[in-house]
Amino acid sequence: MDVSALGRLLLVVGIAVAIVGGFLALGGRLPFGRLPGDISVQGQNTSFFFPIASCIALSVVLTIVLNIVFRR
Structure with a gap:
């Protein structure tokens, strides 16, 4: 190397x-995990949380950063 x-x-x-x-x-x-598009369902004995808007926002940010870093 x-x-x-x-x-x-x-x-x-x-x-x-x-x-x-x-x-x-x-x-x-x-605000990651608390964005308006995040899904949170709570029942009596269970809870389900799916941060779809946070995942999309994080994906966009990482795509931009990695394109800047690895641009040749």
Whole structure:
């Protein structure tokens, strides 16, 4: 492996770790899991939660970020 390729890999991994750390630090303030399109059903003894709008929003954000990072 070329040294410059290793440096680029370490840079990308470092940025990814910083982004994940930021999301974890701000986790309580972000509306993921409580968006208007998220489905939550509660019965007497059961509950079901499917965060469809949050999944779509996260997919769009990750697609944009990864396209910027891996663009050649």
